[in-house]
Amino acid sequence: MSILLQALLNGVMNGALIAVPAIGFTAIFAVLRYPNFAIAAYATIGAFAAWWVNVHFGAGILPALLVAFAIAGCIGVGAEETALKQLRGAGALTVAIGSIALNTVLENVVRLFFGNDLRGYDLPLVPDWRFMGLRVGPQQLQSLAFAVVIMAAVFAFLRYTRFGKAMRAVADNPDLARLKGIEPAHVAMMTIFLGAGLAGVGGVLIGLDASIDPLLGFRVLLTVFAAAVLGGLGSIPGAVVGALAIGIAEECALLVVPATYRSAVGFAAILLVLTVRPRGFFGERAN
Amino acid sequence: MLAYLIFALTIGGIYALLALSLNLIWGGIGLVNLGLVGFFALGAYASALLTGAGLPVLFGWGGAIIVGAIAGLIVTLATTRLRDDYLAIVTLGLAEVIRLVALNERWLTNGSDGISGIQAPLKSALGNQGFNIFYLVLVSAVVLVVWLVLRRLDRSPYGRAMKAIREDQELAGFAGKNVLGFKVQAFAVSAAIAGLAGALYAHFQSYVSPDHFQPLITIYIFLAVAAGGVGRPAGGVLGAYVVVFFLELTRFLPDLVPALAPAQFAACREILVGVALILVLRFRPQGLLPEQILPAPKS
Numbered sequence: 001m002s003i004l005l006q007a008l009l010n011g012v013m014n015g016a017l018i019a020v021p022a023i024g025f026t027a028i029f030a031v032l033r034y035p036n037f038a039i040a041a042y043a044t045i046g047a048f049a050a051w052w053v054n055v056h057f058g059a060g061i062l063p064a065l066l067v068a069f070a071i072a073g074c075i076g077v078g079a080e081e082t083a084l085k086q087l088r089g090a091g092a093l094t095v096a097i098g099s100i101a102l103n104t105v106l107e108n109v110v111r112l113f114f115g116n117d118l119r120g121y122d123l124p125l126v127p128d129w130r131f132m133g134l135r136v137g138p139q140q141l142q143s144l145a146f147a148v149v150i151m152a153a154v155f156a157f158l159r160y161t162r163f164g165k166a167m168r169a170v171a172d173n174p175d176l177a178r179l180k181g182i183e184p185a186h187v188a189m190m191t192i193f194l195g196a197g198l199a200g201v202g203g204v205l206i207g208l209d210a211s212i213d214p215l216l217g218f219r220v221l222l223t224v225f226a227a228a229v230l231g232g233l234g235s236i237p238g239a240v241v242g243a244l245a246i247g248i249a250e251e252c253a254l255l256v257v258p259a260t261y262r263s264a265v266g267f268a269a270i271l272l273v274l275t276v277r278p279r280g281f282f283g284e285r286a287n
Numbered sequence: 288m289l290a291y292l293i294f295a296l297t298i299g300g301i302y303a304l305l306a307l308s309l310n311l312i313w314g315g316i317g318l319v320n321l322g323l324v325g326f327f328a329l330g331a332y333a334s335a336l337l338t339g340a341g342l343p344v345l346f347g348w349g350g351a352i353i354v355g356a357i358a359g360l361i362v363t364l365a366t367t368r369l370r371d372d373y374l375a376i377v378t379l380g381l382a383e384v385i386r387l388v389a390l391n392e393r394w395l396t397n398g399s400d401g402i403s404g405i406q407a408p409l410k411s412a413l414g415n416q417g418f419n420i421f422y423l424v425l426v427s428a429v430v431l432v433v434w435l436v437l438r439r440l441d442r443s444p445y446g447r448a449m450k451a452i453r454e455d456q457e458l459a460g461f462a463g464k465n466v467l468g469f470k471v472q473a474f475a476v477s478a479a480i481a482g483l484a485g486a487l488y489a490h491f492q493s494y495v496s497p498d499h500f501q502p503l504i505t506i507y508i509f510l511a512v513a514a515g516g517v518g519r520p521a522g523g524v525l526g527a528y529v530v531v532f533f534l535e536l537t538r539f540l541p542d543l544v545p546a547l548a549p550a551q552f553a554a555c556r557e558i559l560v561g562v563a564l565i566l567v568l569r570f571r572p573q574g575l576l577p578e579q580i581l582p583a584p585k586s
Contacts, residue, residue: 034372035372035375037379083569086569087565087569093319093371093372093375094568096372097319097564097568098565100509101510101562101564101565102565103561104503105565107557108554108555108557108561111550111551111553111554112554112555112558115548115550116550218502222379222380222383225379226380229373229376258391260387260391261391263383263387266380267377267383270376270377270380271365
């Protein structure tokens with residue numbers, strides 16, 4: 001029983017971390033209508049940016065997260081403007097392929113400067129807390145708290161700010177939004193900044209758990225996709241629910257299959273959802 | 288030097304098969320397979336295991352084709368009635384799962400150690416040098432045959448129907464074309480070709496391991512098809528040889544720039560590949576050999 005509870009607990013904590021980049025991915029999809037594979041590189045860049053300020057300047061987790069958000073967001077906007085924007089005319093598929101190429105470029109720029117070594121954040125080691133036969137690390141709880149605060153901030157941003165409302169309007173109906181005087185190019189840029197920034201923050205939260213290396217983003221890419229597809233591509237609440245479901249499914253599956261198959265769970269979930277309920281939990285009707 | 292050239296041309300031929308495979312669906316019907324390397328690996332392992340169990344090499348290759356086609360069918364049947372971006376995500380996932388299985392199912396694949404001692408056909412009779420030349424001719428002949436068949440397909444009514452679906456699948460559906468059927472068939476044939484390429488690779492190297500099937504290979508093939516010309520089989524073949532030529536050329540660069548460590552050097556190479564792909568997509572989307580749109584025959 002406590003094994004199952006522990007798996008549930010771990011699943012919720014991992015899922016909450018995955019939810020952050022999944023929101024970024026699905027937001028970019030909602031507004032720009034293409035799956036952005038470079039989200040993996042943005043997560044890696046965020047993780048390394050935070051590592052850098054953490055190790056060299058002794059920054060705590062909160063400032064490191066802010067730095068990761070800003071740097072990943074700026075690089076996202078810069079890359080979109082120089083590399084991907086011009087491909088939009090050729091269709092979503094071309095932009096998606098371009099984003100894979102972009103991901104390769106950015107990932108290898110990180111590798112060029114930092115090498116392939118594993119790096120850890122400079123944080124005090126704290127023993128796990130135990131209660132009722134369950135085990136939980138204070139670091140994990142802190143990451144969970146950050147993830148929850150970040151998600152709340154994103155929801156508030158979308159609901160109450162001008163930009164947030166404009167983003168939702170463009171996602172819902174770009175033509176109508178344009179008629180209302182919303183500039184789609186600005187909204188697109190803002191969305192990329194938010195999406196890439198969230199991916200960066202997600203990279204840090206994931207890296208805090210263990211260590212970081214240039215493949216950090218690529219390793220969780222499939223899980224992030226699975227969360228977004230499960231929740232319905234383009235739905236932000238969907239991405240959160242999808243991520244929690246994937247997190248729990250992974251942990252429960254690991255009770256019966258070897259741990260090395262973790263990312264296969266995401267793939268199985270994608271196939272299952274596409275076969276049974278193609279639009280996911282909250283998605284619009286797939287056409 | 289000659290031996291090296293023969294090696295590079297053989298690898299070029301295997302990449303050309305992968306490029307033909309990708310072009311059939313990307314240029315032909317407008318789908319992408321981001322897990323191309325997974326189908327490549329599947330074919331390599333299938334043939335290695337079948338011939339390892341004592342079957343003749345030709346059976347191994349046949350098995351690789353069949354296994355590739357079946358995997359292609361599974362992926363498309365789950366996703367083709369959806370938007371194509373889902374297929375892109377699913378194929379990426381499939382390649383990852385294939386890699387995980389190859390890495391973890393030691394009883395079948397020998398894990399990260401890989402399978403060695405794969406039969407090299409006629410190697411004992413021909414000797415080392417003779418075998419390499421024989422294999423180059425063999426691979427080139429396979430490329431030629433597959434290219435001719437795909438070019439024939441490209442110009443047939445079937446090929447025109449595929450391109451109609453690529454341009455506007457709803458319109459093609461209205462015109463009475465079985466859109467789903469075409470997509471499933473094209474994807475299965477494409478996956479089968481990738482499987483065959485894998486089998487040829489396995490028997491050439493005599494050794495396969497999960498390390499041979501990095502996701503980067505998929506990007507190389509995308510670059511090959513984009514640079515050669517999406518939608519024209521000859522373009523993909525040309526692009527594949529160009530990409531292999533470029534990759535092999537960069538092997539000599541470390542001597543020129545000794546300041547870079549090997550890992551940094553590899554990173555630079557991948558950066559160049561990625562940048563090249565973005566530049567081609569942006570500035571020369573039609574590639575070196577632009578697609579030919581033949582006028583429809585009068586009926």
